[in-house]
Amino acid sequence: MNEFDFTIIGAGVSGLFTAIEIIKEKPGAKILIIEKGPSLDNRTESDVYNGFGGLGISEGKYNFSVDFGGDLVDKIGLQNTTYYLSKVEEYLNEFNGKDSLDYQSHYFQAPDESKIRFIDNKVKHLGRKLSKEVIKSIFNYLVENNTQVINSVNILGIEKKNSKFLIKIEGVENLIISRNLIIATGINSDFVTNLSDKFQLTKEKSRVDFGLRMEMPSNQLNQVLGDDLEVKMFYKDLYTYCMNKSGNIIPKKMLGFSLADGQNHREGKLSDNLNFCLFKPYYFEDESRLMNYLNNMMEEINKGNDELIGQKLSNFDPYFKKKNTINKSMNYRESDLYIYLPEDLLDDTKEFLHELDVLLDNGIEGNSILYGIDIKFHSPKIKTDSTFQSSVEGLYFVGDCSGVSYSLSHAAASGIYLGRHIVE
Structure with a gap:
């Protein structure tokens, strides 16, 4: 037939x-x-x-x-x-x-002065x-x-x-x-x-979202999470994605790139950490320019052998102070993220974390880790x-x-x- x-x-x-x-x-x-x-x-x-x-x-x-x-x-x-x-x-x-x-x-219900939006x-x-x-x-x-x-x-x-x-x-x-x-x-x-x-x-133009996956203590966001397992936050054009309480960060392969992904606690061993990704959209005139940019960036990050980069939050931004030790769930190459990733993504991430830090009575742990990079791909519309x-x-x-x-x-x-x- x-x-x-x-x-x-x-x-x-x-x-x-x-x-x-x-x-x-x-x-x-x-x-x-x-x-x-x-x-x-x-x-x-x-x-x-x-x-x-x-x-x-x-x-x-x-x-x-x-x-x-x-x-x-x-x-x-x-x-x-x-x-x-x-x-x-x-x-x-x-x-x-x-x-x-x-x-x-x-x-x-965030204070009126907060620039972070929370949604159901x-x-x-x-x-x-x-x-x-x-x-x-x-x-x-x-x-x-x-x-x-x-x-x-x-x-x-x-x-x-x-x-x-x-x-x-x-x-x-x-x-x-x-x-x-x-x-x-x-x-x-x-x-x-x-x-x-x-x-x-x-x-229309080609879109790709670049994101940093963040790992922090599992109780870090209890003030905004309550009894929930996830909270959705938006700041400027940044948005949080795939939050996993008591989960782990795992590597994933996509389109030939090695990326940082999140895993929920039922899929692997329980951890003392919480992880989520913070994405920002980017637009390119056509697919060839997008892929050329990605190939160059990921070649430097993966180094041809699936390596991933990361940086302690206190090193990324000295504003955040170390308090407790965090057991990382995945190996990474300690790096200055500004060498590899878009500057505006990192600047906006800092601003978002500052805003979030103000909302939390105990502040954000400086030993938290930012992993680079996760990518959400889109087809041209x-x-x-x-x-x-x-x-x-x-x-x-x-x-x-x-x-x-x-x-x-x-x-x-x-x-x-x-x-x-x-x-x-």
């Missing part, structure tokens, strides 16, 4: 949730999912960010806030965004995700083990409902003829024919760039209509590759939204 109603390129959460919703809205629809990476069963630790399930099996952390994680509110409105985020949670529970670590980070956020944190079980359950549902999945293949060419898309994939002699083509490749920017160039689609359809009829871009979402929850929500509207 080589002719399909819907072909989805990319088996990350946006593609999978699109397929789920198409099945629910139009039972019997012929769906094909094409994934460049390995199947779920064949994914290894080195494939954490590549293969069936995509980033959905990394830490599996879904934030159900309309205030961050993407621009869905601008795209589909506040009411729709709220509704479709709730559907993501519903489907995660339906596909064996009920045993996740669920919590609410409540709004902290509901979190569903699956972790890697449960994420794989959820993705496996989704896979079984898809194949039981007329969906064909092809893994570990490259797409050799895409054409459009007589209102249908003709797709040539590696190892398959006959062309794939599809009435609708949904691109859900996440941050696979090369593929999206080449396709958008071929069909002369309009793109493709111009699409309110249903994620591009200027080419039947060609859709959804999830992170659309540039509209940059989180698991918003990517999945955009997929559900598209799946419901594409069958109308």
